[in-house]
Amino acid sequence: MEPRFWHERWAINQIGFNQASVNSHLLRLWTELTIDPGARVLVPLCGKSIDMVWLANQDFHVVGVELSEIAVAGFFSENGLQAEIETRGAFKVYRAQGFEIWCADFFALGAEDIGDCTAFYDRAALIALPPDLRWRYIKQLNHLLSEDACGLLITLDYDQSLIAGPPFAVDEDEVMQLLSPDWRVKRVADLDVLEQGAKFRQAGATSLMEYAYRLYRR
Numbered sequence: 001m002e003p004r005f006w007h008e009r010w011a012i013n014q015i016g017f018n019q020a021s022v023n024s025h026l027l028r029l030w031t032e033l034t035i036d037p038g039a040r041v042l043v044p045l046c047g048k049s050i051d052m053v054w055l056a057n058q059d060f061h062v063v064g065v066e067l068s069e070i071a072v073a074g075f076f077s078e079n080g081l082q083a084e085i086e087t088r089g090a091f092k093v094y095r096a097q098g099f100e101i102w103c104a105d106f107f108a109l110g111a112e113d114i115g116d117c118t119a120f121y122d123r124a125a126l127i128a129l130p131p132d133l134r135w136r137y138i139k140q141l142n143h144l145l146s147e148d149a150c151g152l153l154i155t156l157d158y159d160q161s162l163i164a165g166p167p168f169a170v171d172e173d174e175v176m177q178l179l180s181p182d183w184r185v186k187r188v189a190d191l192d193v194l195e196q197g198a199k200f201r202q203a204g205a206t207s208l209m210e211y212a213y214r215l216y217r218r
Helices: 003-011 024-033 051-057 069-078 131-144 172-179 198-202
Strands: 040-043 061-066 084-088 091-096 099-103 117-122 145-157 183-192 209-217
Touching: 003 069, 024 051, 024 117, 024 145, 024 183, 024 209, 040 051, 051 061, 061 069, 069 091, 069 099, 131 145, 131 172, 145 172, 172 183, 172 209
Parallel strands: 040 061, 040 117, 061 099, 117 145
Antiparallel strands: 084 091, 091 099, 145 209, 183 209
């Protein structure tokens, strides 16, 4: 996906991927990772997700990365946060207590930029990317995260022939191919969310499976 695609989606407010409530898998499964309070949690392609507010309320330091400044500014204003904005080279960094969101191309960041992130949360990053970018995404994720990192990954799986992504279908076999070389991966939840996916129902989908995976760095 070209950056222009996402800039246009945010510019015209075509952001059906943005959820109004905290993800149920995050609420139920995050504590099982037993991450130390105060840990830096990387949230790639974060948009203005309310999930980040929940993470910060659990005493984690949220490190988001988002291409669209409309999304970044919207997150802070909608949550009543006064952001301090710093220019770091080609990037802008928005900060408020508990939050640090980089307005940047995820693939352009270095580990020295975002600091020691020992955990990550991905609800809408991997499934936002077409197949040819997914290996590159995982390679960059591995580069940015600490060697003892853990995380929670949430994917969707459906009949891709019925509707074009994003979000794209990423089945369990692909998750294992992408991540098992560097991570211990376990599927810990599944949920059919077709009732919440009007465009998928209209396209004729009979299921829209949301899968959650718990990951630990090898």
